[in-house]
Amino acid sequence: MVPAQVEVLSKADGECVAVERPNGPSPLLVICEHASRRLPERFGTLGLSEEALRSHIAWDPGALAVARGISEALDATLVYQRFSRLIYDCNRPPESPGAMPEKSEVYDIPGNARLGDEERHARTKALYIPFHDAIRALIRDRKARGQETVIATVHSFTPIYHGKTRAVEIGILHDEDSRLADGMLEAAEAGPHRYKIERNEPYGPADGVTHTLILHGVSNGFRNVMIEVRNDLISDETGQGVMAGYLTGLLQQSLDA
Template identity: 40%
Template structure:
């Protein structure tokens, strides 16, 4: 990294803004975010020392979830805030300073452009991307009636673990402060007949290993759901549409059931 990187802004004028906002009906209860939708890299970081084929892997972004999120946003006509830069530049679902926030190695691939960073270089990425993205989400939440809001975080996961073991779940529901939404959504998904639904699988949601849901929703005790879809199911347009249509049908049912319980 050059001295110039340590002092100048990370993003040049004309480079993509860190987030993309899709607006919907103001009275929709759903606020959706997509932390790992994009895989852009600021020009001054080059390719982070990774060969081109690595940029097609899950280490760079959540395969398929940007498209699912966009179809779902259109169907629900709700707010969606997408991150456009790669999780390898900075992972927007990690707190600033987290050990995997700017990964020096990701799923076995060394990310040379992330190795040996100075505190100033880390801070530059936090300020240009992480904080700008989360400030935008905060801005929307701060203007809403939070009694009429369900916060939905969208992700996708790899079909196999690092050791090659297959993951059986089609979809996983991650939760921490709000197990009710996850339980209701699990019932709805299992009502589809043939889905294997993970309960805090393939990951457990908590304040140590994740950031977005605890920060925006947990802190406010806001109803929230983190959805993880298996990547092989949403790697093409047909699968992306199928899952978006399914979630667009079930999320309003979840919201109605939540209100009935209240």
């Protein structure tokens, strides 16, 4: 456990948030909260094995590559978190147990056990607040230059969860505002049926996964969507490129509509 008085990130760790194409002209603002499995140096391994640190509990494998593919294709701004969600899950508010989980699926996380209020506050201050402040700043800049903003967050999920196989391949998720999701689902239905695509699967609003959408999309009246891709489909560059191209098409059709 990192002492409360010690900074969460060192100078060697660098900033927690990265922004690519900050002035991209597309209305789409692409966000990837679970882009990295990297841990800040002072946390070591959090008491986890290498297997656990490479697994889906630490990050969303392939999600950043897909998000980058969409960003490149549409010349859209991309924002992503540079550190593992095991330290802080930026798609969860500070009061959520899932923000700094003690257990994820079958893995206990020793370095997150019985965290005190000071340490939880330190992680929130170091990772969650700067990440979402960076998104707010981008939105303010876009408003100032009269640029429309549409929010899309990109995630991946494991094919087998708690021993159960998931048949869904792409999830199109939304909270109370379904405009962008509706458009993507309609585009998917109208085109070649290449993937098994479901609305609000394998997660939905009841699972608390729409935090970023609510914070930056719903609250501002922006169209928004959360994209979940089964990670076995994006385990290599070829799969990532194919998926990025497919999702770019769905997003573009929905934006145009």
